[in-house]
Structures are given as structure tokens and as C-alpha cells.
Amino acid sequence: MSTGFASRAAVAASLGPGGRTRVTRLRSDGPLAVRESGGAVFMVGAGAGPLGGDDLELTIEVGPGACLDVRSAAASLVLPGRRREPSRLVVRARVGAGARLVFSPEPSIAAAGCDHRAFADVALEEGAELVWQEEIVLGRHGERPGRYVSRFDVTSGGIPLLRHELRVDSDAPSTAVLGDAKAVGTVLLAGKDLLTEPYATDGLAVLPLAGPGVLVTALAADTVRLRDLLRQGRSAATEHPAVPI
Numbered sequence: 001m002s003t004g005f006a007s008r009a010a011v012a013a014s015l016g017p018g019g020r021t022r023v024t025r026l027r028s029d030g031p032l033a034v035r036e037s038g039g040a041v042f043m044v045g046a047g048a049g050p051l052g053g054d055d056l057e058l059t060i061e062v063g064p065g066a067c068l069d070v071r072s073a074a075a076s077l078v079l080p081g082r083r084r085e086p087s088r089l090v091v092r093a094r095v096g097a098g099a100r101l102v103f104s105p106e107p108s109i110a111a112a113g114c115d116h117r118a119f120a121d122v123a124l125e126e127g128a129e130l131v132w133q134e135e136i137v138l139g140r141h142g143e144r145p146g147r148y149v150s151r152f153d154v155t156s157g158g159i160p161l162l163r164h165e166l167r168v169d170s171d172a173p174s175t176a177v178l179g180d181a182k183a184v185g186t187v188l189l190a191g192k193d194l195l196t197e198p199y200a201t202d203g204l205a206v207l208p209l210a211g212p213g214v215l216v217t218a219l220a221a222d223t224v225r226l227r228d229l230l231r232q233g234r235s236a237a238t239e240h241p242a243v244p245i
Contacts, residue, residue: 004054004087005055006030006055007029007057008027009027009028009032009043011058012061013062013068014066015066031045031050032058034058039069040069042073043072044072044073045073050078052079052080052082053081053083054088056089058091059092059093060091060094062094062095064097064099066099067101070102070103071104071105074106076106076107076109078108078109078110078111078146079113080111084113084115087115088119089119091103091119092121093120093123094122095129095130099129100131101129101131102130103133104132104133105133106135107183108135109137110136110145111145112140112143115147119152119153120150120151121153123154124190125157128156128191129190130188131188131234134186135185136148136150136166136184138178138182147169148167148168149166150166151164152188154188154190156212159211162213164186164215178219181221184217184226185217185218185220185226185230186216187234188214189214194208194212194237195208196208203218204232204233205217205233216233216234
């Protein structure tokens with residue numbers, strides 16, 4: 001039996017009078033809180049963690065034509081629990097026709113000994129746009145990371161757009177994939193007028209998908225460089241660089 005917290009949170013937004021987006025629902029429970037501030041909704045940790053055994057879930061609904069920006073107030077430090085049980089964060093998002101969702105939390109830090117599962121399930125309706133960014137820091141300063149599994153499933157118009165999984169561990173397979181990088185990040189862009197040919201440079205890959213989307217992946221020695229690369233990748237995906245892979 002889990003000894004952690006079970007937390008459920010929800011955010012909903014709809015298009016209001018005059019074409020302005022209104023946040024119509026904010027529900028928080030336990031250590032996962034959501035607050036509206038400055039034109040965005042922020043995830044706020046009401047406690048330490050996630051800790052081993054925690055079971056956190058966030059539901060996001062963006063109505064047709066609405067625009068929603070979801071961020072976090074600070075980086076999250078993923079820690080082991082007393083009984084070494086996995087922690088879990090599930091985000092489910094539905095983006096209506098012609099709507100736009102930006103999901104860009106601060107980095108998750110996979111501390112030594114942690115065992116975390118992050119799942120995202122996103123459904124886009126016709127003409128919906130998405131910017132979904134994830135950054136993972138591989139351990140605190142001077143330590144190896146714990147185990148961190150990130151799974152991302154996206155459909156567009158009912159058709160699979162992306163099935164993506166990243167596994168981070170302190171063992172040899174993850175070292176072979178990530179090299180000596182201390183930070184890894186991805187950005188999924190979905191919508192129109194995006195890159196149609198692959199593009200790459202040192203530590204960065206920008207890959208068009210078989211659908212209305214582009215996946216940006218970056219590896220770096222630290223979060224500053226990682227964000228520089230992700231910004232470069234986003235620009236490449238929308239400005240159509242002349243030099244492909």
C-alpha cells in the first residue's frame with residue numbers, strides 16, 4: 001500500500017465575451033495546487049516532492065478557440081520515499097478546435113534514489129495548437145540521477161501524432177543514450193506552418209512528425225545551455241532553417 005499523497009487538480013478555460021479566454025475551473029487537492037496569476041495558470045507545490053509513493057494527477061481542458069498558458073512556480077525536486085515506492089505524475093489535456101495550449105513548467109530534478117513516472121496524454125481537436133515543453137535535470141550537483149520515466153502520447157483529430165518515451169537511470173543504457181549530459185529537454189510543437197525537413201546541430205535535433213507537429217530534443221551540460229538549445233529548436237521549427245540534417 002502506498003504511503004504517499006494522492007492529489008488531483010484540474011484547470012479549465014473557455015472563450016468568453018469579446019474573445020477573451022476565461023479560466024472557468026481551478027481545482028487543487030493535496031500537494032499539487034494550481035493558481036491563476038498574470039495571464040497564466042501556475043502549478044504550485046504545496047509540499048516537498050514529488051516523493052516516492054505520491055500519486056499526482058492534473059486535468060486540463062481548453063475550450064474551442066481559447067488560449068491557456070500553464071507553467072510552474074519553481075522547479076520540482078523528485079525524491080525517494082521512505083519505502084522506495086515510485087512516484088507518479090499524470091497530466092491529461094484536451095484542447096478544443098482552434099484552441100491553443102502552452103504547457104511549460106520549470107525543470108524536474110531527478111535526485112539520486114528517486115523512482116518517478118511522468119505520463120502525459122494530450123488530445124488535440126481540429127486546428128488546435130500545442131507547445132509542450134519538458135526539462136529534466138539528471139541529479140543534483142555532484143550526484144547521479146535516480147530513475148525517471150517520461151511517457152508522452154498525443155493525438156490530433158483522433159489520429160496518433162506522437163508516442164514518445166524517455167527513460168533515465170544511473171545504469172549503462174541511459175549513459176549510452178544521454179552521454180555525459182546533465183540536462184535533457186523536449187518541446188512538441190503542433191499546429192500549422194511548421195518545419196517540414198529535419199534539422200540538427202550539436203546537442204539539438206528538430207524532427208518533423210507525420211502530422212501537424214515537430215519534436216525538438218536537446219541535450220546539454222546544464223539548464224542554461226539546455227534552454228538556449230530548446231529556444232533555438234523552436235525557432236528552427238517555425239522559421240524553416242535552410243540547412244537540414
